[in-house]
Amino acid sequence: xxxxxxxxxxSANDTIARRNQGxxxxxxxxxxxxxxxxxxxxxxxxxxxxxxxxxxxxxxxxEGDIASRIDADKIHQQGVPVIQINTDGGCHxxxxxxxNALNNLSLEEIDLLLIENVGxxxxxxxxxxGEDKKVMLLSLPEGDDKxxxxxxxxxxxxxxxxNKIDLMPYLDFDVGAFSKAVxxxxxxVKIFPVSCKTGEGLEPWFAWLEDEIKGKKSRRGKK
Ligand SMILES: Nc1nc2c(ncn2[C@@H]2O[C@H](COP(=O)(O)OP(=O)(O)OP(=O)(O)O)[C@@H](O)[C@H]2O)c(=O)[nH]1
Ligand SMILES: [Mg+2]
Numbered sequence: 710x711x712x713x714x715x716x717x718x719x720s721a722n723d724t725i726a727r728r729n730q731g732x733x734x735x736x737x738x739x740x741x742x743x744x745x746x747x748x749x750x751x752x753x754x755x756x757x758x759x760x761x762x763x764x765x766x767x768x769x770x771x772e773g774d775i776a777s778r779i780d781a782d783k784i785h786q787q788g789v790p791v792i793q794i795n796t797d798g799g800c801h802x803x804x805x806x807x808x809n810a811l812n813n814l815s816l817e818e819i820d821l822l823l824i825e826n827v828g829x830x831x832x833x834x835x836x837x838x839g840e841d842k843k844v845m846l847l848s849l850p851e852g853d854d855k856x857x858x859x860x861x862x863x864x865x866x867x868x869x870x871x872n873k874i875d876l877m878p879y880l881d882f883d884v885g886a887f888s889k890a891v892x893x894x895x896x897x898v899k900i901f902p903v904s905c906k907t908g909e910g911l912e913p914w915f916a917w918l919e920d921e922i923k924g925k926k927s928r929r930g931k932k
Contacts, residue, residue, distance in 0.1 A: 722836050725804035729811060729839025736816040737929030739922045740824065742802075742840035744862055747828030749848040750872040752780045753905035754914075755823050759787045761915050762821065766922060771810045771824040773802040780825060790814060801832035804839055820922055830855070834862035841925065848873040849880045853887035856894055864894040868901065870914065875904040 733740050743751050755770060762768060769790040772781040781793035792810040794802060807824065814822070824840060826833040834843075845866040847855055850873065856863045863869065869891055871884060888900050899917065903910035 722804045726837045726839040737926045738816050738819045738822050739925040740822040740840045742824050742843050744826045744833040745846040746830045749846040750905045751825045757905050767820045769814050769819045769822050773827045800829045801836050802826050803836050807838040830859045834865050842867040844868045846870045846872045849876045849882045853882045856890040863891050868899045871902040874902045875907050
């Protein structure tokens with residue numbers, strides 16, 4: 710019985726996610742679902758990405774949090790359109806929440822839509838939102854064993870950012886062992902070690918995003 714309910718919820722979610730994807734495709738808006746544990750650096754990555762890409766890219770952000778508008782306020786201060794979704798206890802975003810947010814954005818004016826999912830290493834991976842790519846962060850203090858303990862998100866991600874590498878001297882995090890574990894789960898994944906504090910290692914992330922934006926625009930004939 711419980712399994713049937715879960716299936717129903719997931720298929721309803723997938724139906725709405727496909728609708729979202731259709732709208733985003735129509736407008737050539739590259740959409741990235743950013744996931745991680747609480748505090749791994751999702752908002753910091755978004756802030757760095759805005760600082761770097763805003764001069765030449767039209768960005769918008771959807772912020773998912775259980776409560777508060779703290780992250781949305783930070784994005785707003787950068788002059789970027791932002792919608793805050795409060796899930797009121799829900800541990801992940803769902804496609805219907807994303808659809809509501811899309812209804813409040815001018816998609817024809819957005820090249821890159823960054824969605825910050827609720828901080829959680831488990832549930833967000835189970836709910837597609839209609840995004841083009843899934844990106845996750847794993848920060849050094851969380852430990853290099855997480856791909857073994859929380860395999861789903863690592864196996865679904867298109868990009869894994871290893872964040873907080875500025876803390877390397879203080880922590881026993883084996884980047885080689887971590888990368889091998891992630892690639893074992895997900896051979897096509899791209900892995901970028903970065904610091905969203907110092908900016909180190911972020912160039913390959915920006916280059917990847919710019920390529921993806923161009924690809925999405927050319928597929929839709931958007932100028
Ligand atoms: N040392 C260091 N600190 C970082 C780095 N990136 C983020 N932080 C810090 O980590 C803390 C959490 O960063 P956020 O960007 O708010 O993390 P988040 O994933 O958005 O957190 P939630 O939205 O609460 O899930 C903040 O104090 C950041 O300044 C980094 O590369 N190095
Ligand atoms: Mg955040």
